Amino acid sequence: MAQIASWNGHTFEVSPQLIRSIRDLTLKGSCEIEEKTSGGQQYAQRKNGKAAEISFTVELSALLGVTDVRSEALDYVNEANEGVSEYFYLGTQKLVAAKMMLTSAEVTEYVCMPGNADEWISCDVKLTFKQADNGGKNGSKGKGKGKKKKSNRSRNGITKSLGEITTVYMAAANAIPEAGKNGSTNKLPHGTAGSQAANLFSKNTIQLRNSNTKKNPTTGRGMSGSMGVKLKLTR
Amino acid sequence: MAQYIITNEPEEVDFECDNDEVARTLQNAKNLLMTRMGEVPYDRLRGFDHALFHLPLDKMRAALLPEIDRVMLWEPDVTVISATAVPNENGEILIRVIVEIGFEE
Numbered sequence: 001m002a003q004i005a006s007w008n009g010h011t012f013e014v015s016p017q018l019i020r021s022i023r024d025l026t027l028k029g030s031c032e033i034e035e036k037t038s039g040g041q042q043y044a045q046r047k048n049g050k051a052a053e054i055s056f057t058v059e060l061s062a063l064l065g066v067t068d069v070r071s072e073a074l075d076y077v078n079e080a081n082e083g084v085s086e087y088f089y090l091g092t093q094k095l096v097a098a099k100m101m102l103t104s105a106e107v108t109e110y111v112c113m114p115g116n117a118d119e120w121i122s123c124d125v126k127l128t129f130k131q132a133d134n135g136g137k138n139g140s141k142g143k144g145k146g147k148k149k150k151s152n153r154s155r156n157g158i159t160k161s162l163g164e165i166t167t168v169y170m171a172a173a174n175a176i177p178e179a180g181k182n183g184s185t186n187k188l189p190h191g192t193a194g195s196q197a198a199n200l201f202s203k204n205t206i207q208l209r210n211s212n213t214k215k216n217p218t219t220g221r222g223m224s225g226s227m228g229v230k231l232k233l234t235r
Numbered sequence: 236m237a238q239y240i241i242t243n244e245p246e247e248v249d250f251e252c253d254n255d256e257v258a259r260t261l262q263n264a265k266n267l268l269m270t271r272m273g274e275v276p277y278d279r280l281r282g283f284d285h286a287l288f289h290l291p292l293d294k295m296r297a298a299l300l301p302e303i304d305r306v307m308l309w310e311p312d313v314t315v316i317s318a319t320a321v322p323n324e325n326g327e328i329l330i331r332v333i334v335e336i337g338f339e340e
Contacts, residue, residue, distance in 0.1 A: 003294075003297045006297075006301070087301070087304055089300060089301060091297075092296050092297055092299065092300055092317075092318075092319075093300065093317055094300065094316075094317075097314065097316065
């Protein structure tokens, strides 16, 4: 297979027509620690994980099939300046599950045509990537609004620990047929089976609401989400 | 996080899904994989690009995961872990995608 790796439309490959190879590939993972003392013995405790880092050097050479060395090198520099994020694929798999942001591009070993500095023959570009925000799927929201809460779901629906609430909840849903269908957040009115359940399990609140609408990546407009009700327990 | 497998083999659509969001999200992901790019008149970029089926198998495998990542942009609760393409006994390409589901709340 010719292609070694790819990122944001840049392909790194070795083929009869083009050699754009990479070297010194490094993948780094680390965490931030806190030193504590207990019983006269120091120990390290993990605070949080640091962003994964990938770095490698790309060899661009017009003699090896790269048509415009200068513009490719400057593309990397501009993308580093803008902090472009995309998945980094090594072979046919992602090297890191999250998107990688290009944080640094260093152009070195520049060689130009004799008498014409505008025409680049070859250069090396050292690229450094850091793990980017995955839109809330890496444990926290991008804007720092707090950690993502994972509902305790299973393929069979609500888990056993919520069995009793489920029974009362379904009765409440039958009592209020329009709940959850009008697009607004509804709370159970007093006197319904659901609110009685809320009183029985006073530490929990039951809300009926639509699934979140999602935005169409092409147009940016909201897409109609599912119309099912969602059970949320807050403790 | 639990991982699930979806393929491009035709299956019956379950419109109810027993109100299980995980099953519904998986079905959404499968529907996106089964949708051909250009098929939806108001969203011509949605779906899998069938031009990949015309590539040599090794080039198709190289281009497959980025294309699946693009397809799953329409279902943001799904994260693609890996994708494979294997020809079956009829010469058809069977695509197998391993995904994780994480709901944003």
